[in-house]
Amino acid sequence: MDKIIVHGGHTLSGAVKISGSKNSALPILAAALLTREPCVIHCVPDLSDIHYMLQILSHLGAQVERASGTVQIQAENVSTTAPYEIVRKMRASVCVLGPLLGRHKEARVSLPGGCVIGDRPIDLHLKGFRALNAACRVEAGDVKVFAGELKGSTMNLEGRQGPTVLGTGNVLMAATLAEGITVIEGAAAEPEVVDLAQFLIKMGAKIEGAGTRRITVEGVKELHGAEHSVIPDRIEAGTFLVAAALAGREVTLRRVNSEHLNAVTNVLSESGFQLNIQKDTITVKGNGAPRPVDIITEPYPGFPTDMQAQMCALLSRADGQSSVTETVFPQRFMHVSELKRMGADIAIEGATARITGVPKLSGAPVMASDLRASAALVLAGLVAEGTTEVHRVYHIDRGYESIDEKLMGLGAEIQRVKQSAST
Ligand code: EPU
Numbered sequence: 001m002d003k004i005i006v007h008g009g010h011t012l013s014g015a016v017k018i019s020g021s022k023n024s025a026l027p028i029l030a031a032a033l034l035t036r037e038p039c040v041i042h043c044v045p046d047l048s049d050i051h052y053m054l055q056i057l058s059h060l061g062a063q064v065e066r067a068s069g070t071v072q073i074q075a076e077n078v079s080t081t082a083p084y085e086i087v088r089k090m091r092a093s094v095c096v097l098g099p100l101l102g103r104h105k106e107a108r109v110s111l112p113g114g115c116v117i118g119d120r121p122i123d124l125h126l127k128g129f130r131a132l133n134a135a136c137r138v139e140a141g142d143v144k145v146f147a148g149e150l151k152g153s154t155m156n157l158e159g160r161q162g163p164t165v166l167g168t169g170n171v172l173m174a175a176t177l178a179e180g181i182t183v184i185e186g187a188a189a190e191p192e193v194v195d196l197a198q199f200l201i202k203m204g205a206k207i208e209g210a211g212t213r214r215i216t217v218e219g220v221k222e223l224h225g226a227e228h229s230v231i232p233d234r235i236e237a238g239t240f241l242v243a244a245a246l247a248g249r250e251v252t253l254r255r256v257n258s259e260h261l262n263a264v265t266n267v268l269s270e271s272g273f274q275l276n277i278q279k280d281t282i283t284v285k286g287n288g289a290p291r292p293v294d295i296i297t298e299p300y301p302g303f304p305t306d307m308q309a310q311m312c313a314l315l316s317r318a319d320g321q322s323s324v325t326e327t328v329f330p331q332r333f334m335h336v337s338e339l340k341r342m343g344a345d346i347a348i349e350g351a352t353a354r355i356t357g358v359p360k361l362s363g364a365p366v367m368a369s370d371l372r373a374s375a376a377l378v379l380a381g382l383v384a385e386g387t388t389e390v391h392r393v394y395h396i397d398r399g400y401e402s403i404d405e406k407l408m409g410l411g412a413e414i415q416r417v418k419q420s421a422s423t
Contacts (some may be wrong), residue, residue: 001391001392001393001394002393002394002416002417002418002419003389003390003391003392003393003417004228004378004390004393004396004404004414004415004416005387005388005389005414005416005417005419006363006378006381006382006384006387006388006390006412006413006414007363007386007387007413007414007416008361008363008381008382008383008384008385008386008387008388009269009287009385010212010246010247010253010382010411010412010413011091011247011248011249011286011411012244012247012249012286012382012407012412013139013248013249013250013251013409013410013411014251014252014409014410014411015252015253015254016240016251016252016253016254016406016410017135017254017255018233018236018237018240018254018255018256018322019043019045019046019232019233019236019401020042020043020044020045020069020229020230020231020232020233020234020252021045021191021192021195021230021231021232021233021234021235021236022045022047022049022050022235022398022399023092023165023169023190023192023233024191024192024195024196024230024231024233025041025043025044025045025050025053025157025171025230026049026050026053026092026095026196027092027095027166027170027173027192027196028041028196028199028228028230029041029044029050029057029071029073029229029412030053030057030095030098030099030173031072031099031173031196031199031203032057032062032074032075032099033057033060033075033078033096033099033100033103033239034063034075034099034102034103034173034176034177034200034203034223035075035103035203035222035223035224035225036074036075036076036077037224037225038072038073038074038225039072039073039074039203039225039226039227040070040071040072040225040226040227040228040229041070041071041072041073041199041227041230041269042069042070042131042227042228042229042230043069043229043230043232044066044069044070044071044230045230045233045401046068046069046401046402047397047398047399047400047401048394048397049090049092049151049398049399051088052089052090052093053090053092053093054066054071055086056082056086056087056093056096057073057075057096059074059082059083060075060078060079060080060081060082060096060100061076061077061078061079061252062074062075062076062078062113063075063076063366067133068219074225074334075098075154078100078103078104078130080100080106080107080108081102081107081108081109081142082096082107082108082109082110083110084110084141084142087109087110087112088110088112088115090398091112091120092166093109093110093112094109094112094125094143094166095166095169095170096109096120096169097109097125097129097143097145097170097172097174098125098129098169098170098171098172098173098174098387099173099174099330100132100178101129101132101145101146101147101150101174102150102173102174102175102176102178102337103177103216104226105134105146105147105148105149105150106144106145106146106147106329107144107145107146108142108143108144108145109142109143110141110142110143111138111141111142111143116238118168122143122167123159124157124159124164124167125164125167125170126143126145126156127155128155128157128167128174128184129145129147129170129171129174130153131153131155131171131174131182132150132151132178132182133147133148133149133151133153133178134146134147134148134173134174135147136148136391141317143221149179150174150175150177150178150179151178151179151180151217152175152178152179152180152181152182152183152217152218152219153180153182153183154182154185155171155182155183155184155185156185156186156192157171157184157185157186157187157188158185158186158410160250160389161327161328161329161330162298162299162327162328163180163186163187163189163213163299163376164186164188165188165192165193167188168187168188168193168215169188169192169193169196172184172187172193172196172200172207172210172215172217173186173196173200175217175218175219176205176206176217176219176223177204177219177220177221177222178217178219179219180218180219181216181218181219182215182216182217182219183214183215183216183217183290184214184215184216184217185213185214186213187209187210187212187213187214187215188299188300189211189212189213189299189300189301190299190300191211191231191234191257191260191300192231193210193211193215194210194211195230195231195340196210197210197215198210198228199226199228200223202226202227202228203223203225203226204220204222204223204224204226205217205220206218206219206220212288231257231260232255232256232257232260232280234256234257234261234264234304235304235306235307235372235399236399236400236401237253237256237260237261237262237282238261238304238306238307238310239307239310239372239379239384239400239403240253240376240379240389240406241254241261241264241265241268241282241284241406242268242307242310242311242313242314242379243379243382243410243412244284244285244286244410245268245271245273245284245286245287245290245314246286246313246314246317246379246380246382246383247286247379247382247383247412248285248286248410249285249286250283250284250285250286251283251284251286251410252281252283253281253282253283253284254280254281254383254412255280256280256281256282257279257280258277258278258279258280258281258282259279261282262301262355263300263302263303263304264304264307265277265282267293267295267303267311268284268351270291270293271290271291271292271293271314271315271318272287272290273285273287273290274287275288275305289317289318289319289357289359290314290315290317290318290319290357291318291319291320292315292318292319292320292321292322292355292357293315293318293322293325294322294323294324294325295308295311295322295324295325296325296327297324297325297326297327297328298327298328299328305326305328305329305332306372307329307372308324308326308332308372309332309335309372309373309375309376310372310375310376310379311324312324312335312336312339312344312346312355312376312407313335313339313344313355313376313377313379313380314379315355315357316339316342316344316345316346316355316357316358316361316380317357317358317359317361317383318355318357319357320356320357321354321355321357322354322355322357323352323353323354323355324355325351325352325353326351326352326353327351330350330351331351332342332370333348333353333371334369334370334373335369335372335373335377336348336353336368337375338366338368338369338373338377339361339376339377341364342361342363342364342366342377342380342381342384342388343358343360343361343362343376343384344361344364344380345357345358354380360384361380361383361384361385362384362385362386363381363384363385363387363389364384364388364389365388365389365391366376366388366389366390366391367390367391367392368390368391368393368395368396369392369395370395371395371396371398371399371400372399373395373397374390374393374395374396375396375400375403378390378396378403378407378414382407382412388417391419393416404416
């Protein structure tokens, strides 16, 4: 297991290019299972989660070729069972259920477990499949979905914590090949759902309303091959914005979709940072201590839960008291105890972190617990006095393409150290 060592106190400046979105690419790669014809996907980031997805697709029988950021997939003949050994590595494996159900009317995938950001149920995915006339059963740790015929219907996929992103994508993929009209009420409106819908439309699907809370699908008999470029990763972009706000003189992000980042850039402006926002670039100027702000995470277009940990790192240095309330994954605060080890003053009250800014953080050995928590610790390390060692960085490699190299390109001093599996 590698660790990342961050030597704090170096000012960031220059430009960084944002990679394709992990959370768009994962369901889009799975969607290639919907057709026998080849699909070509560009701007696919080089991440371990993407490798797991490509392994699953190969295991299912698809031909997968990858040349830098472009992946070609041809799923001429595929099986319908994805085993535990591969699926357990990544929760998003569950999004092969929808395309397999759509194309073969059956699928069996190992049921994803919980993870450190909370219980991760898939009841809403199954509710959607059932509404399409499929039966769903849990057998020996696997979830099995099957249907004689998939039939479109109206359903509501909104759960207690709001809409489901992968659930909306999963049901959307199955519905493209169902008979008749499907209406998904309470759909997730995230840009990643829109990107998936755009790819499906290129494959011949008939979809309206993606990006709103009501998506309508008119089922077709079959889909064909298509070519698509994945949207820029708004969470990677947001993470670099926070890095620049914390430690930057002037940093420009290239290949972003600024509209997708409105919630994050609004909070940074409110916190006193100067931003120059163009359609596909954003420049941010570091400005000393941030002004305190109150943030509530919400489904898109609200402030993303995937940026919550990074904001906790930033607000640890604010000039006053901030609050960060998590409504999407109310237990997602594993990073807080590690930030406190670096000198942050944060108290958790229910699903709210109350953060009292401190003038300095100090480097410490810390443990990454999930993807975004790891990013928050690296960001804190950039401004901490001394050296921060972030252990278990395999979490960060799941979702950030070369984050250490990109930060070094901006002037940070970071080393990646190989460690044996027991450390
Ligand atoms: N939920 C249910 N039942 C379900 C599905 C979800 O109750 O069947 C609940 C969840 O427990 C949570 C809320 O609904 O409280 C939202 O979960 P959602 O289903 O939207 O999450 P997801 O689709 O599994 C994706 C991203 C996450 C991101 C969330 C929310 C991917 C691969 N993952 O997960 O990304 O946090 O949407 O935006 O797209 C990350 O990249 O670090 C990450 C965790």
